[in-house]
Each structure stands twice: as C-alpha cells, then as structure tokens.
Amino acid sequence: MVRAVMVQGTSSGAGKSTLVAGLCRVLARRGVRVAPFKPQNMSLNSAVAADGGEIGRAQALQAQAARVPASTDMNPVLIKPTSDTRAQVVVSGRPRAELDATQYQDLKPRFRAAVLEAFERLRGQFDALLVEGAGSPAEVNLRAHDIANMGFAEAADCPVLLVADIDRGGAFAQIVGTLECLSPTERERVFGFVINRFRGERRLLLPGLEWLQARTGKPVLGVLPFLEGLALDAEDALPERVAGPNGPFRVAVPVYPRVSNHTDLDALRLHPEIELRFVGPGEPLPAADLVVLPGSKNVRADLDFLEAQGWGSALRKHLRYGGKLVAICGGMQMLGRWIHDPAGVEGAAGSRCGLGLLEFDTVLCKEKRLRNVEGVLFPGSTREAPLAGYEIHMGVSKGRALDRPAAHLEGRPDGALSDDGQILATYAHGLFDRPEACAAILAWAGLAGAQGVDLNAKREASLDRLADCIERELKLELILPHLRRD
Numbered sequence: 001m002v003r004a005v006m007v008q009g010t011s012s013g014a015g016k017s018t019l020v021a022g023l024c025r026v027l028a029r030r031g032v033r034v035a036p037f038k039p040q041n042m043s044l045n046s047a048v049a050a051d052g053g054e055i056g057r058a059q060a061l062q063a064q065a066a067r068v069p070a071s072t073d074m075n076p077v078l079i080k081p082t083s084d085t086r087a088q089v090v091v092s093g094r095p096r097a098e099l100d101a102t103q104y105q106d107l108k109p110r111f112r113a114a115v116l117e118a119f120e121r122l123r124g125q126f127d128a129l130l131v132e133g134a135g136s137p138a139e140v141n142l143r144a145h146d147i148a149n150m151g152f153a154e155a156a157d158c159p160v161l162l163v164a165d166i167d168r169g170g171a172f173a174q175i176v177g178t179l180e181c182l183s184p185t186e187r188e189r190v191f192g193f194v195i196n197r198f199r200g201e202r203r204l205l206l207p208g209l210e211w212l213q214a215r216t217g218k219p220v221l222g223v224l225p226f227l228e229g230l231a232l233d234a235e236d237a238l239p240e241r242v243a244g245p246n247g248p249f250r251v252a253v254p255v256y257p258r259v260s261n262h263t264d265l266d267a268l269r270l271h272p273e274i275e276l277r278f279v280g281p282g283e284p285l286p287a288a289d290l291v292v293l294p295g296s297k298n299v300r301a302d303l304d305f306l307e308a309q310g311w312g313s314a315l316r317k318h319l320r321y322g323g324k325l326v327a328i329c330g331g332m333q334m335l336g337r338w339i340h341d342p343a344g345v346e347g348a349a350g351s352r353c354g355l356g357l358l359e360f361d362t363v364l365c366k367e368k369r370l371r372n373v374e375g376v377l378f379p380g381s382t383r384e385a386p387l388a389g390y391e392i393h394m395g396v397s398k399g400r401a402l403d404r405p406a407a408h409l410e411g412r413p414d415g416a417l418s419d420d421g422q423i424l425a426t427y428a429h430g431l432f433d434r435p436e437a438c439a440a441i442l443a444w445a446g447l448a449g450a451q452g453v454d455l456n457a458k459r460e461a462s463l464d465r466l467a468d469c470i471e472r473e474l475k476l477e478l479i480l481p482h483l484r485r486d
Helices: 016-029 057-066 101-123 150-156 171-180 184-189 202-216 262-269 299-308 311-320 330-335 435-445 455-473 476-483
Strands: 003-009 034-037 040-042 046-048 054-056 077-081 086-091 094-100 128-132 160-165 190-198 220-225 249-254 274-279 290-293 324-328 338-341 350-353 361-377 385-398 407-409 412-414 423-426
Touching (some): 003 016, 016 034, 016 128, 016 160, 016 190, 016 476, 054 077, 057 455, 077 101, 101 128, 101 150, 128 150, 150 184, 160 171, 171 190, 184 190, 202 220, 249 262, 262 290, 262 435, 324 435
Parallel strands (some): 034 128, 249 274, 249 290, 290 324, 338 361
Antiparallel strands (some): 046 054, 338 350
C-alpha cells in the first residue's frame, strides 16, 4: 500500500507548503513518483489543474515540484472567502456552495467522503504522497469532524511531521503547546519536528533542540535556514517583501480585502528594473508609471473599499497625467459601467456602478469559467506577443469597449484596450508570466527596452535550491522510510 507523510504546522505560515514542495522535488529527483495532497485549503490564490478544475495555487506549485500534472484530487476542498464570515466552497474542483462558517462546519462530514476518495485515487496512481495540513492541529475549536489536520491523519493513518517557524519567535513553546492540545493517539502520530527559517549561529540553538527532544521524547529532524529570494507562489498571504528593488519603473498595486491571485504580480515583483509597491489600507495611491488592479473574490465589496480609500479618484488622476493601467479579472470588472449580481453570487443580490473607465457591463453568474489558455497579447499589432495563463471567474462582460480586445485566447477575443491606449483589461490570470508578454506590456507602459522575467525558470531554480537545502539539513534517513510501501 502506498504510504503518505503529513506535514502539519504549529501555525499558519509555518512553512508547510514550502516544505512539502521541497520534499516533492527531493523525491522526484530520486525517481520516485510522488504527488502532493492537501485535504482542505483556504486561499484566494488558486490555479486551474490539468483536468480543468480549481485547486489551491500551492498545490499546483507542489505538483510542479513533483514533476507531475496538477489534478483536482490534490486539493479536493478549497475554501475561497468572500467576506469575514462567508466563503465559496469548491469541492473536487467545482464550486459547490456559498456558506457561512457555521454552515461549513455542519457540512464537513459530507465533504470528508470527497477528501478520502481523492486520497485513495492518488494512492492508486503514485508511489508516495506528501500531505499538507491547514493552519494548525491545535485549533481545538475546529476539531469536530476535522478533515484538514489530525482528523484526516487519523482517518488515513498518516504519520505526521510537525514544522515550526522560529523566525517569528516562540517555536519551542509552539511545538510543546501543539502537542499538549492533541489527544494521546494524535501525539503518537507525530514522529519528529522541523525548525524552519532559522537565522544565526547554530551552536546557540543546540541547547534548545536538546531540551525539546528531552521534553517531548521526539527528535528534531532538521533545521532549515531562512532562504532569501525564493521565487515560489505564495499560498495566500502577500509576500513578506512587498517591494522589489529600487528600479526606475514604478508599479503600484492597490490591495483590497478580497484580493485574489496576487501571484499574477510575481514576475513584476522579481523584475530588476521595477519597484513594485502593494498599497494597503490608509495609504494613498503613490505616483507610478503603471497601476495594476488585481483579481477580486468579491468585486462589488472590494470596489466599495477601493473608492472609500480614495483610490478611485487617484486612478482617474493617474490616467489624466498619462499613466498606464492594467486590470485583471475582477479588476477588469471594476472598470466597466455596471456590475450586476442578480443571483447573489458574491453577497446580496443587486447592482453597483463601476468606475466607468471602459464601456462595458458585467453580469455575475453562478457558472464559473475555469480553463488554462494560450493566445496572443496585443493581437494584430507590432507589440503582438505570446500569452499563456488561466481563467477563473464567474462573470460575463459585454459592451463596446470589448470590440478592441487586449488579447486573443484560444482563438476568441478577450478583454479590452482603451481607445486612448492607456488601459489594458483582461480576464487572463498569469498575464505577466511569459517573458514575451511581460516585456510587451512593460514596453507599452513606457519601460524602454524592457525584458521580461522568465518566472518559470526562476521557480524551477528555487525548487531545486530548496531541495538542495533539504538534502543537506534534514535527516531524510528518518523521514523517507515512512513513505515506503507496506
């Protein structure tokens, strides 16, 4: 029987996603057919899997690390918050329901079957599985019918590797406290710890490691250093470094509460000639050469927020002074005349006027468009460049502005270029990921002689660098036997 190891964390952001990705690459390089699996993910960064369903972006990255196509079985339950108390629940790659937190807890037993079925299908296809937990197993208020952490580990009989982020402080207390919150059988499943993001002198850490092993009776299986500059897709949170180098070209990105797929900005964030700034609540929109409106999981509410911050008037001023604007997916929908939500897809049914910068209207609908796409940007012009990305949206836009498309995707028009040449709007996520498309947009926006960033090459180099570090620092001889077939 194919075995699995589950990586759980003492908190969100402890490094579970990165560790699973690194271990996937370690095993793939050794010729093992390995796959990632996350029973339940809560994230607004998502991807379209090879089989056409939606999964968390981190699982798509982990599949790339494992050198296998991403599938919806790798993340059978994806929760996409639309407010602080409500979320869209995606099951087996497709939207299942819009639920509040209490309703979701009540329905978890029903989703458990989908999780275990997906896990069993993967076990039939691969030699080993690396499972990622969600948040922390110490969230005792969520233990009932748990499918994300120890509840899954118990049901699937997975040994557990516990990771803690020492850079934030309190790692020893987090590990001991986590174990104290577990049942005896759950504690028994934890076979060791990984200390993540360590900076400093290792000798000074040694007494703490010895104390931890004596206190818990479980080994520390390695200490991973803080690795600067990894170009890996974030699971959900904005990157800790929210600005690139002080390049000559300035890009500003307004960050609304339900911003989605901000990984679209990674190629700009890593560009050596760009200073990229994520603009948060209470901050004015700074002077910039290019403003990018990213996607949104709640377009009308995020547009309310944008206007309340004064960013709407700042955008109009930016355009009056000749600045360029790129809008992606939900950001594109904000630019039109009206956003209609007759079915209450993203909250209460109703309509809201858009920014009115492009002549089209959008109707939100329950059917979600999910597809990986290829095509060309700036079709028919001297700037024409190849584009590859993906669509994840629940709206249909119609209007005169779309008669001048920004792209052709799979042979059909997409998005809009404004008549004055200052606005580019598209439904295509991953807009900047191809270096040719990135260079074409930057040239259009005014960066002379622009070169694109090869994001995929950077991602591959980062995965190999991460795997090299894991090979050096972790006691793999104590981890990998847990993945052998019974």
